[in-house]
Amino acid sequence: EAQVTQNPRYLITVTGKKLTVTCSQNMNHEYMSWYRQDPGLGLRQIYYSMNVEVTDKGDVPEGYKVSRKEKRNFPLILESPSPNQTSLYFCASSPDRGEGANYGYTFGSGTRLTVV
Amino acid sequence: KQEVTQIPAALSVPEGENLVLNCSFTDSAIYNLQWFRQDPGKGLTSLLLIQSSQREQTSGRLNASLDKSSGRSTLYIAASQPGDSATYLCAHQGGKLIFGQGTELSVKP
Numbered sequence: 646e647a648q649v650t651q652n653p654r655y656l657i658t659v660t661g662k663k664l665t666v667t668c669s670q671n672m673n674h675e676y677m678s679w680y681r682q683d684p685g686l687g688l689r690q691i692y693y694s695m696n697v698e699v700t701d702k703g704d705v706p707e708g709y710k711v712s713r714k715e716k717r718n719f720p721l722i723l724e725s726p727s728p729n730q731t732s733l734y735f736c737a738s739s740p741d742r743g744e745g746a747n748y749g750y751t752f753g754s755g756t757r758l759t760v761v
Numbered sequence: 762k763q764e765v766t767q768i769p770a771a772l773s774v775p776e777g778e779n780l781v782l783n784c785s786f787t788d789s790a791i792y793n794l795q796w797f798r799q800d801p802g803k804g805l806t807s808l809l810l811i812q813s814s815q816r817e818q819t820s821g822r823l824n825a826s827l828d829k830s831s832g833r834s835t836l837y838i839a840a841s842q843p844g845d846s847a848t849y850l851c852a853h854q855g856g857k858l859i860f861g862q863g864t865e866l867s868v869k870p
Contacts, residue, residue, distance in 0.1 A: 750854070
């Protein structure tokens with residue numbers, strides 16, 4: 646089944662403890678991105694990757710890191726989590742960025758992160 | 762800068778009613794427009810993708826239209842059911858997805 650898989654689904658952690666949220670897609674998509682969803686603010690892009698070893702900042706990159714060493718994986722790293730990073734996180738993939746293309750995005754099921 | 766607005770923010774209808782959800786965007790130079798459904802605390806399920814060269818797409822009881830000249834897209838749901846209750850999001854696709862705030866739909870039995 647074609648899908649984007651995120652892990653974990655739920656995570657509670659303490660301030661300052663490094664964590665990684667994994668994202669993997671099995672559709673051979675080139676483009677992957679991370680979003681966070683907050684009440685009243687909607688979905689905002691954190692980072693994106695157009696291909697292996699190519700990553701760039703989205704709208705709210707502060708406090709996050711990403712890497713794209715393999716095409717299928719795009720982990721989100723919080724080096725020193727803070728309470729304002731408590732949010733619902735989504736990973737998404739697409740065959741390309743969408744400019745002039747005919748493809749939609751596929752989203753993972755989300756990771757609910759709580760930082761205390 | 763592209764902005765996406767959805768109206769209304771919330772909608773409650775009795776079962777069986779036909780309804781329209783609205784999405785407007787500020788930049789008519791869009792690429793694609795994608796509609797999603799999100800159940801509470803869950804992920805986003807893609808409903809329909811309208812390519813920039815298309816005017817509408819249909820899937821079952823859902824029909825989405827796109828009018829680039831007026832900067833609007835609508836999602837039409839026919840014969841609504843309680844199982845349609847969810848938040849519906851539209852997103853402009855052009856380099857990245859820019860989402861509207863969503864319409865929270867409640868269909869009462």
